[in-house]
Amino acid sequence: MDTDGHPPVQATGLRKSFRGRLRVDDVSLAVGHGRVTGLLGPNGAGKTTTLRMLLGLVSPDAGRATVLGRPYRDLDHPARTVGAVLDAGGLHPARTGRQHLRMAALRAGVPAARVEEVLHEVGMAPDADRRAGSYSLGMRQRVALAAALVARPRVLVLDEPATGLDPTGMHWLRGRLRAFADAGGAVLLSSHLLGDVEHVADDVVVLVDGRVVASSTTDQALAAGGGGLEDFYLRLTDGRAGVR
Ligand SMILES: Nc1ncnc2c1ncn2[C@@H]1O[C@H](COP(=O)(O)OP(=O)(O)OP(=O)(O)O)[C@@H](O)[C@H]1O
Ligand SMILES: [Mg+2]
Known part of the structure; x- marks a missing residue:
């Protein structure tokens, strides 16, 4: 929490339909100061849409998304408040x-x-x-x-930031994100690289079909999974390949 008591990232009851199909269904999550949170889930689960709502790029049908207590569009200094990687192909x-x-x-x-x-x-x-x-x-x-x-x-919102990075790059990124959080920053990142997330994330949120099916510390997820984050994930997603 910052001095105003607002978590760096907060989504409350976010909902979004595209062409009459509910794709993000009552998603709530929060990222605290000093925390790295991994957003996991099959292809099409709603991760990117959720991140885009947090960044004011998609308007939610319901719910509220804030960064340091304010909707992205109301931030005084958006770039100095939140750094985003949504689409590296967008250069x-x-x-x-x-x-x-x-x-x-x-x-x-x-x-x-x-x-x-x-x-x-x-x-x-x-x-x-x-x-x-x-x-x-x-x-x-x-x-x-x-x-x-x-x-x-002070906040990073990253959509699959490790995709395409070589092992040295991934190692660097993990260290960079950890240092960013240890200095008081907050990171929300989506990823399919569970081994990577296991190493860097303090908390994990799993989306399936637009709904949060798990939200816990990584340690709790690892304890529940038995064999690691992959086991935890596979059990929650029931081996689902994604895309409906
Ligand atoms: N602008 C849009 N118009 C129509 N459908 C959309 C739009 N944006 C997203 N969707 C649909 O919403 C669902 C969630 O997509 P989203 O990109 O959020 O998933 P994701 O969890 O990021 O998946 P991936 O792991 O493949 O990146 C998908 O079925 C997708 O086709
Ligand atoms: Mg995505």
Whole structure:
């Protein structure tokens, strides 16, 4: 909780239908200061839609989504409050990594020198002047992460941030997220990489068919699963492959 008593991320009773089909059904979750929360669930379970509602990109049909106590759209300094990675494929192919980050810095009102810092931090300095269209998935993911970090936000909302990262990149990301949370930040990330989530997340929330079917600390999930987070997940999702 912050000084106002608001959790960094809070969703209460979120509901969303697309074309008459309920895709997010009464989802509530909260991420506290210093916590990394993993949002898990089969393909099509509603994870991205939930994150998009938290970021004001999708309007909920019901419920409320807040970051540090306010709906995203009402934040005074959105980029300095919450850094987001939603779609690493969303980079403009003709712009270089450095250009993307300079634009992100400009929008957030942070000095261009910060761009060089985050480029180094995500290991993209040597490739910063290449066009994003020539980047591998992991390189795009690193630039997207750098953009999320550029304004030193207090909260991170990341949709499958480890996808495409090599083992060294994943190790770096886990360490980075842990350090971010240990410094008081809050992280909500979706992932299918259960081994990764097991190592980095303090809490896990599992969505199936748009509903929260489990919400617990990772330690509780591991104890309940017996053999690890994968066993816990498979039991909850009943071996479901997703997509209805
Ligand atoms: N804009 C949209 N229009 C119509 N249907 C949508 C829209 N956005 C999402 N959906 C549907 O809502 C459901 C949940 O999608 P969502 O992308 O949130 O799932 P997810 O849990 O992120 O899945 P994945 O693990 O594959 O990323 C899916 O059935 C999807 O097709
Ligand atoms: Mg998704």
